[in-house]
Amino acid sequence: MWRLVALRVAGGWSFVILEVPSNPGRSVIPVWRSVPCAPCWWDVPCGAVRRSPNGSRAVWCRSVRHHQRASPRPIGLGWPRVAPLERSLRKLAPWVAFLPCDGAVMIHSLFLINASGDIFLEKHWKSVVSRSVCDYFFEAQERASEAENVPPVISTPHHYLLSVYRHKIFFVAVIQTEVPPLFVIEFLHRVVDTFQDYFGVCSEVMIKDNVVVVYEVLEEMLDNGFPLATESNILKELIKPPTILRTVVNTITGSTNVGDQLPTGQLSVVPWRRTGVKYTNNEAYFDVIEEIDAIIDKSGSTITAEIQGVIDACVKLTGMPDLTLSFMNPRLLDDVSFHPCVRFKRWESERILSFIPPDGNFRLLSYHVSAQNLVAIPVYVKHNINFRDSSSLGRFEITVGPKQTMGKTIEGVMVTSQMPKGVLNMSLTPSQGTHIFDPVTKLLTWDVGKINPQKLPSLKGSMNLQAGTSKPDENPTINLQFKIQQLAISGLKVNRLDMYGEKYKPFKGIKYMTKAGKFQVRT
């Protein structure tokens, strides 16, 4: 293995020195001696490797400006070790950026770090990167007050750390060279999704328990740092997800988690579907789920509201079914993104979703309802929150009520609000449901449940403020969660679902649901 020591020089010069493979870290090529004379050195074609007579020394040069031969020579003769070389270089040429780099790999290593800052899993695709890289990450973590505030991209002297935070775990990828950051981030999210798919939940305990499976999955997902198989359908064929039954059987019979039969999906016409799927009950369920994102003004008027929807499918059909799904009112969909199985051209021309589905659960489509359509806001919140300047008491009162619900009941209503720091405690009485105020995080949660239009739920009471401090200048924002079954708030309706290519008659089901997305009421 050649370790590259790249020198990136200001005036358009750049050299790369290669470390000797046999005894890394020890004998570094004396750059100037390894080539016969200086002019030759300049003429080394880009990317070429020159070996010195003893065979262990090499030079690689890149983008040399021929016309600037008279420029300073930054490097002296014969250096025994990397570190002194680096140091001397710094002295000789402070304008040289000194960056080691180990070949070009997309994702070099992956560290999983839990909330308390322990690295509980590491995986390297190329040579091993020391754990100490993560110190930079911990530094950034300390600086950021909350986990979400850790910057997703951290630049360290030799590496870049790209991280995602999900399920209270940081997934930190170490990369060394330029790569589209979204590429890595998206991949990490895909890794998390896969774990979730495999183990039901993606938690530290789960990963620790299944560390071997995790390792095998990671090995399949990345080859040399480049994504190889990311479709969970394929992965599941390569490595069977653990189930209790199988674990028991495995321990008794000694059989394995690794699939005996090698998958064909990756090699077939439809890479996302495995062949030879068989079910006795052929079913296809589609859930149309819409989320309302809204910001509601103090006065109750809508500042911004939009509907984002997804169609999640659970398709368990035998063979190679070819499905088409059509809508009553496809015009509503303003912006869509598809699962790769959807035939884009058919959608473009006919507004029909035509696809050969993957086996099992998948997200067929996510869409955005155009902003021109007015969004019906199904709930309203009446609030009266004020802090009095003089006393250490504040009034708090919220009422939630239905607005435009198209005759459906609103369920699963949950109100959360982050109270200002000055609030010490709250004494509240709800007309229904339960409420909790956490005096440490200052988070108020009120689980309302169903809204009965005859008797509107309300939460009233007083707040104790810290004595002596002035009143908080901001009223808390109220976050709302709710669900409405059997309603797609945008009015989207599936027209029909047809199946071609197979003979049997599948059972089809479609469910609608509206949820609150990021629904905020400013007060």
Add this chain to the structure above:
Amino acid sequence: MLDSNKDSLKLEAMKRIVAMIARGKNASDLFPAVVKNVACKNIEVKKLVYVYLVRYAEEQQDLALLSISTFQRGLKDPNQLIRASALRVLSSIRVPIIVPIMMLAIKEAASDMSPYVRKTAAHAIPKLYSLDSDQKDQLIEVIEKLLADKTTLVAGSVVMAFEEVCPERIDLIHKNYRKLCNLLIDVEEWGQVVIINMLTRYARTQFLSPNQNESLLEESAEKAFYGSEEEDTKDAKAEAASLAKRKPYVMDPDHRLLLRNTKPLLQSRNAAVVMAVAQLYFHLAPKAEVGVIAKALVRLLRSHSEVQYVVLQNVATMSIKRRGMFEPYLKSFYIRSTDPTQIKILKLEVLTNLANETNISTILREFQTYIRSMDKDFVAATIQAIGRCATNIGKVRDTCLNGLVQLLSNRDELVVAESVVVIKKLLQMQPAQHSEIIKHMAKLTDNIQVPMARASILWLIGEYCEHVPKIAPDVLRKMAKSFTNEEDIVKLQVINLAAKLYLTNSKQSKLLTQYVLNLAKYDQNYDIRDRARFIRQLIVPTEKSGALNKYAKKLFLAQKPAPILESSFKDRDHFQLGSLSHLLNAKAVGYQELPDWPDEAPDPSVRNVEVPEWTKCTSREKRKEKVEKPFYSDSEGESGPTESADSEPESDSEESGSSSSSGTSSSSSEEEEEEDEEEEEEGSGEQSEDKEGEEEEEKRKKRKEKGGPRKASPGSMGSEEEEEAEGKKVKKAAGPQGKKGHAESSSEEASASESSSSGSDSGTEAPTVVEAKRRKMIPSSKAGPKEISLLDLDDFTPPPPQPVPSSSIISTSLVTDLEGLTLSDTSLAPALLSPAFGAVRTYELLHRMAGEGLSVEYCFSRRPFPGDPHMVAVQIQISNNTDAEVKSLRVSEPKLLAGMRIQEFPEIESLAPGDTASMVMGIDFCDSTQAANFQLCTHTRHFYVSIQPPVGELMAPVFMSENEFRKEQGKLTGMSEITEKLTLPEKCRSDHAIVQQVTSAANVGRVPCGSDNEYRFAAKTVTSGSLVLITLERREGAAAQLTINSEKMVIGTMLVKDIIQALAQ
């Protein structure tokens, strides 16, 4: 445990070891014990051993070598997955000694049958390269080979290897550019990202900037010319854009191809793909078209916060350059209290960038809400944002200023401090009106403790001490008192203030200044001591320092330019968007700079995949093909990725055709064509008129052809541009007859005359059958002159004598009659029938002009090729129109795709002038419609020619009974069944006509059928012998349904199209 005989124990041991590795513990001591198990039969043990090996092989090189032979065996395994995994592990072991073995393995795998193994080979290339870069040249060879691969599975990986190993070898891409563009949509998502990024760089070096001539003024009519020629290539949109800008820029069709093919990917579920397309559009698309990416980017804002973070960074950069793009989505950037701070600040940045006169009031109202947020960092950022809005938009400056002044009474000190700093900057722009504010701020010095804010206030008072003559000395007095306790930055400003006051109002402040300077003289900070010394010399007149003293006032109270509040994202766009370097605003290791647009476009013909001769004949036939494209692409969409890969060459070659017809100047073939035209020695005016008529005719015909199938599958457009163009036509066709004619002729007039002058039409030769029909349809008014010109064209190649026995209709009906007789199952075993009947179409292989007098035509004789039953017989007709003998005519250097074979005809010793020779050669097309390319050599010249078979010629008729037919059809359902509805035109409703049309479109045999309104045909593909069953069922009236059953889905879909077209004629 590892030495145990039981697999379960071994497995348990390996699991523990892997768990150790995962925890980061060193397990290298176990290496010898583990490596023994590499040959273990148990797959799971094996996998875990692989994991271990890859991790530790580098440290224990000698021992690792023990395992190599296992992998070498694995490389020969019949199972492709085992081969692939052996290669994967082998290449992951970083032991330099095995470099030659790896090299060999990669080379072998690169030509493996299985695309999956080839993909693994592509993955292995960068691994080997990083191990030993000496192998570069050899690796490049492998990359070159893999780049030519046509499967989507390989494409992404090989481009990745290309980027790692030899990103500078852009010449390797040329030939594959169009293929990559066309494959792109079917490549797996990670590959898409890599390919798009690579193509962005490629396009930057190969095409001209679409925005280069924006400033050009109105051009003469001559320029419009190019625009309408673009219409020819169905680039209506580009045309509109170019016309709107009135510039002579013509987008290279390949450039357009890239934009068109990447656009659907904006719909991808993968954020990285969307971002990659977005950056491609941002860097490559004409300004008018960049807007399409906004919607997709805004969609990404719904994703995880890390994705948001990256996307917002890019949006921030884009919104500076192209504000209009995101303006409609302003509200999507509104901030929620639950957003993480870094997201909030980025959103704020975008909002500020988007602010303009019309939306500033809404934005400011939003900002007001933000100021009351609990997140103080965010509040500070908001205040700065307000400041920037105020500087950028003069209208609201006062409002902003007032708002900020109100903030000065805020309880939070940080807020006040931040406002002070911003107000200072704002006031600097127009100090005169705002002495009130300055006074107000002077009062704040008592309360504010934040050093930056204090310093700002002091600076303000010093700078504008003339506006506040009474207060300024008082402030100085107070500051002098507290001088020792101040921060350094404040102290400096105190000295500054003192100096300025001394100069303007020395009476009141002389002593104070002296005092302050004395204090500063003994300060701990050397900066402050320096400053004090310097200022004392400057302002206090002494004998020595007279000279500078005079100018002190000028020095201190000079007019200072107001600071410009700028976004930190300005100028970030010199980094490629979406890259790590852009995100960090610093060059990352390995970042390749996005090259600037070239001043002159490099030769576009390098991308032509076919040999030049081929692209030359931009015949009508081909143009028809172009119109057909929608169908093709539709079928691609329907039949899954690999097929589209297979049917690739179609669109490929077609693109090359279009490029040569629209690329205005460069390609040499075109020049030749122009020469052709000159030779014709006809009045160009007259001729163009003719062509205009002709072309109009043709288009109308095409429209007719399309009418039927289009309704059946209106989803067939390849892309939006096409859709637009097509859509227009359909609409026109649907419109009232008179209007249509009028509109058509006027719009086509321009394009027709254009195309005639560019010569794209001149060298054309259409199949004679088509020609004849066309002639029939020529309207009588124009018949006279047209006839002549057409005949002229025909004269180039006199219809060759049909080499096939002119099998007549009677004979076939006889055959079918006979078939009808044998209804029993004991019929003649399915056998290849002798060639069916039908007018055999001839195609041109070499035009007389291009061949320097030698003209070659070919036709598919539909006879079994004598030497090899897997070959398609091609009858070649060579006529020597020169006045000299042509010697040693032969075929040489066939360039064939993998699997294709060619049986050359025996060399012709000599061909006398005026003579014609007829030969038969066999080509095994491997059941694909890929063209066979070869050279036709004479004793003096080499001509590049290619033969592309229509899909119908790739099969031979099969005789089978009805029952057999049913049985076979039952086996070929599902994916291998293709059904299409069609409407039969008037002419084509008789049995006879239908049979004739179908058999002319494809080399099939009729199968007897019990019912009246059903027609069945059967054939076998020549190479693989898979059955192709065709059923045509007539419904009431003109409706009919065509069903094709074949396991070769590509052939099936293409055949459907061909037959429908034949029937619709």
